[in-house]
Amino acid sequence: xxxxxxxxxxxGSETINHLFFDCSMASYVxxxxxxxxxxxxxxxxxxxxxxxxxxxxxxxxQFHMMGLAAILWALWRARNNACFEKKLTRSLTENVFSxxxxxxxxxxxxKGDDQxxxxxxxxxxxxxxxxxxxxxxxxxxxxxxPSSLTQDGGI
Ligand SMILES: [Zn+2]
Numbered sequence: 001x002x003x004x005x006x007x008x009x010x011x012g013s014e015t016i017n018h019l020f021f022d023c024s025m026a027s028y029v030x031x032x033x034x035x036x037x038x039x040x041x042x043x044x045x046x047x048x049x050x051x052x053x054x055x056x057x058x059x060x061x062q063f064h065m066m067g068l069a070a071i072l073w074a075l076w077r078a079r080n081n082a083c084f085e086k087k088l089t090r091s092l093t094e095n096v097f098s099x100x101x102x103x104x105x106x107x108x109x110x111k112g113d114d115q116x117x118x119x120x121x122x123x124x125x126x127x128x129x130x131x132x133x134x135x136x137x138x139x140x141x142x143x144x145x146p147s148s149l150t151q152d153g154g155i
Contacts, residue, residue, distance in 0.1 A: 008082035009089075019079055021045055026075055028092040029099065033071065036124045062114060066106055074098035100125055 007014045009025045020026055021044050030042035037056040043049040053064050074095045081087040089095060100122040107118040 008079050017045055020072055020075055025078065025089070025092065025095065029071060029075065029095050032096050032125060033067075033099075036121055060117070062110070063118070066103065070099045070102040070106070073102055096125055 005013055007018060007023055009023055012018050012023060018026075021030065027042065027044075034040070034042040034056075039052065039056050041052065043052040049068060050064075053067070054061075057063060077098065078089045078095050082089070103118050103122055107115045110118065
């Protein structure tokens with residue numbers, strides 16, 4: 001049986017990059033994460049992600065892989081629910097809550113201060129606000145515009 005070639009959420013072709021970055025489903029999640037981290041850009045590919053996250057959270061490398069895993073896992077689950085269970089995500093925000101629930105669950109594996117930081121970001125993500133993160137980071141917001149990130153990544 002041939003795999004499905006069409007995206008489960010839109011009329012695009014289902015490629016890895018489409019599912020995890022280009023699809024409106026994915027770009028909504030990335031845009032919200034970018035707002036919480038105080039970035040005017042969102043990544044549009046895996047290569048861009050590593051450049052972007054190093055600019056946003058240079059001193060918090062311990063969160064990079066876990067954050068990426070939580071986002072991709074939420075998108076993959078939403079895709080599988082739509083594809084195999086015929087259950088469409090009720091709202092785009094549902095995926096953000098799914099990301100947060102993985103992060104809160106996995107935060108138990110982190111040290112005390114790191115656990116608290118993850119909790120604060122999740123509160124910010126669920127409210128969709130950037131105020132919390134910029135206050136938390138003493139106004140040092142991620143406003144770098146590395147040349148390898150194009151304006152296509154804008155939100
Ligand atoms: Zn799509």
